[in-house]
Amino acid sequence: MNRNSSSPKNPASSKYRIWVPAFAGLTILLGSPALADSNLPPAYWANRQLPNASQEAQAQALMEQLRCLVCQGQSIADSDAELAGDMRDLVRRRIAAGEKPSAIRSWLIQRYGTWISYRPTDEPAAWPLWLAPLALLLAGAWLIRGRIKLKGSR
Amino acid sequence: MSRGLRLIPIVLLLFLLSGLAWRLIKPADTAVPSQMVERQVPPFALPAALPGKPGLNAADLASGKPHLLNIFASWCIPCASEGKVLQELQRRGVTVDGIAIRDTPDALTAFLARNGDPYQRIGSDRQSDVQIALGSSGVPETFVVDAHGVIRRQYIGALNASNIPGVLRELEEIR
Numbered sequence: 001m002n003r004n005s006s007s008p009k010n011p012a013s014s015k016y017r018i019w020v021p022a023f024a025g026l027t028i029l030l031g032s033p034a035l036a037d038s039n040l041p042p043a044y045w046a047n048r049q050l051p052n053a054s055q056e057a058q059a060q061a062l063m064e065q066l067r068c069l070v071c072q073g074q075s076i077a078d079s080d081a082e083l084a085g086d087m088r089d090l091v092r093r094r095i096a097a098g099e100k101p102s103a104i105r106s107w108l109i110q111r112y113g114t115w116i117s118y119r120p121t122d123e124p125a126a127w128p129l130w131l132a133p134l135a136l137l138l139a140g141a142w143l144i145r146g147r148i149k150l151k152g153s154r
Numbered sequence: 155m156s157r158g159l160r161l162i163p164i165v166l167l168l169f170l171l172s173g174l175a176w177r178l179i180k181p182a183d184t185a186v187p188s189q190m191v192e193r194q195v196p197p198f199a200l201p202a203a204l205p206g207k208p209g210l211n212a213a214d215l216a217s218g219k220p221h222l223l224n225i226f227a228s229w230c231i232p233c234a235s236e237g238k239v240l241q242e243l244q245r246r247g248v249t250v251d252g253i254a255i256r257d258t259p260d261a262l263t264a265f266l267a268r269n270g271d272p273y274q275r276i277g278s279d280r281q282s283d284v285q286i287a288l289g290s291s292g293v294p295e296t297f298v299v300d301a302h303g304v305i306r307r308q309y310i311g312a313l314n315a316s317n318i319p320g321v322l323r324e325l326e327e328i329r
Contacts (some may be wrong), residue, residue, distance in 0.1 A: 038256035039227045045283045069186055069291035083292070086282035111289035113189050138315060 037082055045092035046085030052096070059092045062101040065118045066091070066108065075118065170289030185310045188289030188297075195223075195303045197286045200277025203254045203262055210251055210277030216303025220325045221247055223297040224273070225285055227255040228265035230293040232312040239313045244272040246318075248325060252276040255293055260279055300328040 050056040063077035070081035076088055094104050108116045120126045190196070199211035215221050223241060226233040244250050252273040254262055262276070279285055288297065291310075298321065300309040304326055309317065 039258065039261065040256045040280060072184055083282055083285075086256075087286060089281060090283065090286060108286075109189075111189055112186055112288065112291070115186055126249060 007089070042082070042085045043089035045089040045096075047088075048092075050096055052090055055095050056092075058101050059088075059095045062095075062104060063088055063091055067116050067118055069112070069116075163309050165283060186291045187310070188290040188305070188308050191305050191308050193305060195299060196284075198277075198284045198287060199294075200253065200279055200284060203252075203257060203276040204259055204266075206272060207273065208275045210253060210275045212303060214251065214275060214294035215299045216301070218301050218302055219249065220328050221299045222250045222321070222325075223288075224250055224252045224297050225255060225288070225290050225293055225295045226252055227293045228257050228261040230255075233294045234265070234269045235314075236312040239315060239318060241270045242270035242315075242318060246322060248322070249274055252296070253279050253284055255279050255282055268312075271297070298324050 038126065050059060053107065064075045066076045066106055068074045068076050068079035068084040068087075070083050071079045074084075076084040076091075091104055095101065105119075106119055114121050114123065120129055122130075160315050195212045197212045200209050202209035215223060221252075222240070222243065224236075226236070240250050249270045251277070256275055257278060257280075266273075277284065288305075290297075290308075294312050296309040296313055297305050300306050307324055309321075313321070
């Protein structure tokens with residue numbers, strides 16, 4: 001940057017001098033609502049792997065399929081929310097105690113509904129999802145049926 | 155290709171755009187209702203959150219009279235505004251029990267001194283265990299529990315003054 005462009009006589013740079021701190025201040029103000037967290041440390045197993053590798057693998061696979069109640073696009077394995085940490089702790093504790101992942105999943109579904117699980121169910125509501133690939137394949141075949149016939153008959 | 159088929163992409167585009175516009179005008183409800191409504195409170199026993207007040211267990215909620223079970227925390231900002239409403243309900247004879255999520259006695263004492271204390275009992279749930287067992291997804295939430303310990307209704311978010319008549323009516327109906 002040369003002297004000229006940073007001198008106060010330059011209208012563009014003096015304009016920025018006002019806006020940069022104003023924007024920074026606004027960003028800080030708007031960023032504050034994220035503070036709604038407790039002062040307690042994370043639960044013991046929230047961010048700690050189980051010593052038994054196969055149990056940890058089971059827990060990890062399950063946690064990746066459970067939806068975070070706070071950050072609703074994320075799994076509890078990905079989320080930094082405290083409730084997600086407490087749910088990871090619950091999953092690891094129960095797996096360490098010998099409980100099956102499917103039992104933990106259905107325990108949570110009893111509480112929060114199928115909403116909590118990313119794995120699609122086989123309930124009627126999910127049938128369009130399972131039938132969609134088949135329907136799309138059939139639609140594709142129907143669309144190109146003319147071309148296939150032409151080549152075969154030649 | 156026929157004329158009709160050529161219109162398909164445009165129709166799909168319009169369908170997509172109207173879907174997007176609809177969700178912008180009417181955003182999806184992100185609340186996750188508990189599936190425990192109309193079911194028995196799951197067994198739990200929580201230690202006292204404060205030295206001078208008893209803790210809370212499932213049997214306390216099935217003691218023969220209806221309760222309000224308030225899930226709250228001293229670090230939760232909307233919970234502070236709810237204090238007045240819960241106190242008004244308590245003044246009108248409602249038993250209010252609390253579960254404090256991830257809280258400490260000091261923070262809780264200061265919170266109750268500031269916002270009032272409507273609670274008969276407060277259990278301390280330091281790892282959100284009972285909150286999860288109840289199917290509650292955040293603070294504050296309030297459960298209406300009948301005399302036999304069956305959850306009859308869940309309020310997600312802070313109660314406000316306009317909820318008072320409804321809550322009183324529900325408690326009267328299940329008495």
